[in-house]
Amino acid sequence: MIIKIMISIGQKDRGISMNNKGLTLLEVLITLAILGIVSISFIGLFTQTNIGITYSGNRLNAIMEASSILNKIGSKIDSSDQIYDIENVKEIVDEILEKDYPQYEDKNIKYFIEEQPLDLRQSNGNLITVSIAKIKVLIFYDDNNKKVELSTYVPIEEDKNE
Numbered sequence: 001m002i003i004k005i006m007i008s009i010g011q012k013d014r015g016i017s018m019n020n021k022g023l024t025l026l027e028v029l030i031t032l033a034i035l036g037i038v039s040i041s042f043i044g045l046f047t048q049t050n051i052g053i054t055y056s057g058n059r060l061n062a063i064m065e066a067s068s069i070l071n072k073i074g075s076k077i078d079s080s081d082q083i084y085d086i087e088n089v090k091e092i093v094d095e096i097l098e099k100d101y102p103q104y105e106d107k108n109i110k111y112f113i114e115e116q117p118l119d120l121r122q123s124n125g126n127l128i129t130v131s132i133a134k135i136k137v138l139i140f141y142d143d144n145n146k147k148v149e150l151s152t153y154v155p156i157e158e159d160k161n162e
Contacts, residue, residue: 132156
């Protein structure tokens with residue numbers, strides 16, 4: 001069956017016949033090329049999305065681990081009536097990382113403890129100096145290429161009035 005399409009241009013009539021039996025090889029190749037271009041762009045999008053999800057998941061796990069360590073340190077220090085010095089705080093951190101969290105043995109976890117004075121002014125104008133320890137926990141992830149750093153502060157000695 002041949003369909004005739006008539007296009008009229010001014011006074012001339014031209015007949016174009018189209019065979020309705022199938023597609024030509026050129027049409028199939030053009031369709032495949034367009035489909036290939038669209039598919040490649042979607043594959044790139046899915047690959048980048050997967051990389052982003054993996055990165056975010058690894059970072060979130062590292063943040064949760066660091067937060068858990070800091071919470072454990074804070075609760076151990078807060079639950080005691082003793083005021084610790086800087087050496088006691090180091091011992092507590094070592095104990096928590098070695099005994100309470102054995103799953104961290106194969107991870108690259110570093111910590112730093114720094115003593116800092118904190119001056120507080122009371123409502124009556126008196127100045128109180130409190131010594132605190134800043135505990136910074138670093139957890140490296142993604143083959144030690146990236147790190148998460150979280151900090152907390154704990155009191156380490158008695159308040160001093162000036």
